[in-house]
Amino acid sequence: MDAYGVLVVAFIVGLLPSIVAATFVGARYCKPSSKVHEDHEKSVVTANGLTVGLMELQGSRSRLRWGITYSTVQLGWLILAMSFAPIAAWLLDAPGWRDIATAARAATTYLVFTPFGACCMLLGIFPNDSRSIRTALVLLTIMGFGTTAMGCVAFTTQYYVARPTLMVHNAVGSVLTLCATLLLWPAWSNACRCGKPRSGCLGWLCCPPHFTPAMRLDRLWLALRVGLVATGVNTLTVTLLRVYAPVDQWSRIGIHHADFLSNILVASSALLHGLLFSPTVRFRIHCILGRRARPKPSDHIAAHLSGFHSFYDAQSLDVSATTASNPRSPPATV
Secondary structure, three states: OOHHHHHHHHHHHHOHHHHHHHHHHHHHHOOOHHHHHHHHOOOEEEEOOEEEEHHHHHHHHHHHHHHHHHHHHHHHHHHHHHHHHHHHHHHOOOOOHHHHHHHOOOHHHHHHHHHHHHHHHHHOOOOOOHHHHHHHHHHHHHHHHHHHHHHHHHOOOHHHHOOHHHHHHHHHHHHHHHHHHHOOHHHHOOOOOOOOOOOOHHHHHHOOOOOOHHHHHHHHHHHHHHHHHHHHHHHHHHHHHHHHOOOOOOOOOOOOOHHHHHHHHHHHHHHHHHHHOOHHHHHHHHHHHHOOOOOOHHHHHHHHHOOOOOOOOHHHHHHHHHHHHOOOOOOOOO
16 A cells, blocks of 8 residues: 555545444434424423423534534544554555655654644533543543653664754653643542642642533643643754754754754644633634524523533523514524
8 A cells, every 4th residue: 555545544534523423313313203203292491481392402402512523523533634644654664655745844744733633622522521521531641651651662762862862852752741641630530639629720730629520621621732832842942952052963953954844833833732722712612613693592501501601691592582482573693
């Protein structure tokens, strides 16, 4: 298989969320008409004096889920698969990998899209998705310790032994990755604490209160963002030192070297995404993907059940409630 075949396989793998989603749709909505009629006869949910049908609420929750989770997970997984494809072709020594790498100066340059893909994947998790949060916690922990282990193994290779500057870069990167991974330790269990819960930033990091699913998700984002910022600063600093500082001759590179542009772009991407995806930005992205211009009462309840508090303002709920009680009134707007 040549390098272009690797790209095709990576693209197919990147479409796995769509394949899984299509299977889910077939199993969920291809039901006999009698079953749908029974669902219409089921109980209703009442909120603020409004009666909301169960089918209507399920439709609102499904629309919110598909608008946020499907779009972000599909985009993020596809970006991750395609960003690692040139690296895989290089490691497999597939014919034609050099042409793909030369198009971006180096095969590692395609990793510039990896931080965005990882952030998109994490955006698809709702604050109340306990199982998905646990899965992401396991994956991030494995990736963190795996990256640290690979950094330790790299010390034994002749390539790093002959380049002391790169050894320092690798050592600092491994320590920073380990520290970012250890931030996930309290999220595993409420018993994983260094003491009683304490106030303050340091207390929240080491001795936080008992975690809810939403707080675990916030800790996942914290670990990811800290890891991205630390990796970006470390890589950017060492790359500039390799160009302008009197380092060892085997580590020195010029501004026209392929590794210079590749490292600068990857480090800047990691630093940018680590700073960009703050809680406020993430909430605005969720609102753009999941909000409706004319939300119904069932949309408010669906957002609340998903853990998105203040997803819609109170005025839109009052207007939608008035519209629901008086069908002849003009449509509500936000």
